[in-house]
Amino acid sequence: MPDASESDATVARWRAAAESGDVDAAVTCLSPSIVLSSPLTDQFRLEGTDQLRDFLTEAFKAVEHIRFHTQTGQDDTYALVYRAHVAGQPFEEAQLLRLDEEARISEITLFGRPMPALTALMTTLGPALARQQGRRGLATLLRVSAAPIHAMVTSGDRSVVPRTQPREP
Template identity: 30%
Template sequence: MSFSSSDEPAAPGLLSAITALRTAAENADGEALAGIVASDVIFHTPLTSRIRFEGREEVTALHRDIFAVIEGLSTTEPLTRGDTGVFTFSGHVRGLKLEAMNLVRVNDHGKIVEFTIFARPLPALATLFATLPPRVTARRRGRAKGALVAALATPLGLALRTADVLVPRLI
């Protein structure tokens, strides 16, 4: 079910862009993004505010990486207002369930110009942090730097997965 205010209808192309994005996610088809994102698209990751991905080629490549590490993605119907829509999605990262919300904004041509992802729970997000950046770094900067990023990020994922098991027993 979509929500639109009667005084601010959804922008032209917003629902079709979100539908195409949801289909791409559910089919793990990163290449499909090239046709629905603007050339100057910006992707804000939930992993850090220090990095954002810009441009059609980089955001499409990033989604190939995302779809390779998050398994079994499923999405929900969007809520829309003006040029912005949101929908939730879930999947698994190394066996942990990840739940997230995707905030999408489109331009006047119905192309996605901005993504912002919010994700939970923390152990799954940390596992994503330990899994995705090494892959992206290896693609962008080489295998050695990808291995370095993995060495730096992996302990965080392990620590939070362990804490997630032990801390609730103590509370």
């Protein structure tokens, strides 16, 4: 189990790197065997600092104005929550962090809300990662296939969901 002060220091550096969009500083917090699990699907996992560097480069462009507001945890497990914006949509994400024996982040599991921001993230981050890998056709396919989902979710959130609000008796 890592030393508590080392764990706290790693988490503080991680938060500062995310809030400033500093990919290099964020990567120094990571274990070489880092694994990141997507909030959208079990079919998307990133492994190793090279994949995380590429992901963070695009994520810090897509997710703007990160400001952490909650942190809890100790030893080798922490939960962080921040507010930000994705394509102009308000976004909130929780991160479950697990640290290795050397107080480096070895596992990140992401949870995000609300749905319009998640689908906006799908339309921006997925295609950006594909383009970064030189897979332009896949980038186009991801953007085109996510766009109708985003349009339906955003429209429903604006026009249908408010109608489901409970009425006063």
